[in-house]
Amino acid sequence: MIRFFVVALLAFAAVATAQKKSGYEFSSRETQAMQDDDAANPGFLWVQQGETLWNRRDGAAGKSCADCHGEANNSVRGVAARYPVFAPEAGAVIDIEQRINRCRTEHQQAKPLAYESDDLLALTSFVGKQSRAMSIDVAIDARARSTFERGKTLFEQRQGQINLSCSQCHDDNWGKQLAGSPIPQAHPTGYPAYRLEWQTLGSLRRRLRNCLIGMRAEAPPYESADYVALELFLMARAKGLAIDTPSVRR
Amino acid sequence: MPRLGSARSPVKCSAKALVLAAALVSSANAQELRPYQIVGDAIPQSLTGAKGDAARGRAIVVNRQVGLCLLCHSGPFPEDRLQGNLSPDLTGTGARWTEGQLRLRMVDASKLNPATIMPPYYRTRDLTNVAAGFRNKPILDAAQIEDVVAFLTSLK
Numbered sequence: 101m102i103r104f105f106v107v108a109l110l111a112f113a114a115v116a117t118a119q120k121k122s123g124y125e126f127s128s129r130e131t132q133a134m135q136d137d138d139a140a141n142p143g144f145l146w147v148q149q150g151e152t153l154w155n156r157r158d159g160a161a162g163k164s165c166a167d168c169h170g171e172a173n174n175s176v177r178g179v180a181a182r183y184p185v186f187a188p189e190a191g192a193v194i195d196i197e198q199r200i201n202r203c204r205t206e207h208q209q210a211k212p213l214a215y216e217s218d219d220l221l222a223l224t225s226f227v228g229k230q231s232r233a234m235s236i237d238v239a240i241d242a243r244a245r246s247t248f249e250r251g252k253t254l255f256e257q258r259q260g261q262i263n264l265s266c267s268q269c270h271d272d273n274w275g276k277q278l279a280g281s282p283i284p285q286a287h288p289t290g291y292p293a294y295r296l297e298w299q300t301l302g303s304l305r306r307r308l309r310n311c312l313i314g315m316r317a318e319a320p321p322y323e324s325a326d327y328v329a330l331e332l333f334l335m336a337r338a339k340g341l342a343i344d345t346p347s348v349r350r
Numbered sequence: 351m352p353r354l355g356s357a358r359s360p361v362k363c364s365a366k367a368l369v370l371a372a373a374l375v376s377s378a379n380a381q382e383l384r385p386y387q388i389v390g391d392a393i394p395q396s397l398t399g400a401k402g403d404a405a406r407g408r409a410i411v412v413n414r415q416v417g418l419c420l421l422c423h424s425g426p427f428p429e430d431r432l433q434g435n436l437s438p439d440l441t442g443t444g445a446r447w448t449e450g451q452l453r454l455r456m457v458d459a460s461k462l463n464p465a466t467i468m469p470p471y472y473r474t475r476d477l478t479n480v481a482a483g484f485r486n487k488p489i490l491d492a493a494q495i496e497d498v499v500a501f502l503t504s505l506k
Contacts, residue, residue, distance in 0.1 A: 261484040280432030
């Protein structure tokens, strides 16, 4: 009996993992081709700019990111696969954008970069690119637990005038057509992403805002900790999928 | 600062102002949302007391910013290729349902199926974190509901 249970559970887990799909798999062939070719992927303009910024001295301390971290492909490889993380010095869970801005203010003594500014997107996608093809694996330890739970609540509650939850689209109806386009599973593998509709690169926060606005819900300001909570929840939910930033999305 | 998940941003104000604000909101609601009576699984009476206009109703249904219907539904709309398949096709709805049944499904489908994803088109209560511009407003007003009901009834 117990053995039957274990076998059944294993079978269930296998199906659940096999069904986990990156947004890439819901993209059209043309969009996939654009992402597959680094020379055609417009996101690489930001990655290149990010590399320049990584090596440029800035702030009153006169240091570059490279002065502290050295070669990015060694030092920040894997970061995008395990963030957001609880940062004791911040006393909170923070995402990569917040880490970059902490490095700027604490170590470079430079001004923080604004959300969705080209420079912050450039550094974020340059850091993210060093984790390409690595499996997502965030840790939800005791210090991150309440942030994770907040994200889960936000994902599962109905909201907005349309009265839908994220989960009703992305868990219950993924793969179906919403106004003629497939609903993806909402895995945050590819952010920052070059979105054809935006005609530019944008952060995960911006993507989340788009869904909230579609639900006619109040999207909190970019600084809100609620985005980090959703990011943490989404990353935990995407465990095992490969990072593919900078991705191209419709 | 509005937060995801809270119905309203926490505004500090005196108890008197709160009472006044509550009164204003409820009178705005009372003006906007007309009372209706559910009989069985239907709302037999028109919300406006008049019959809707099917042609206007069709325009509402195909409009992505107004009706939003084709996000989820498909139907007899050959001019519009971008339709949804989250929900039943609307072809023949007028043969399957009476006018009163369709009115209740439009006004608040959750009265029939609490887990439905069909938005409540004529309800302003028990919603969470509604964007400022849409707060205390139904998705469609009473006349628009009647127009859509008239159109759906014509889909035989």
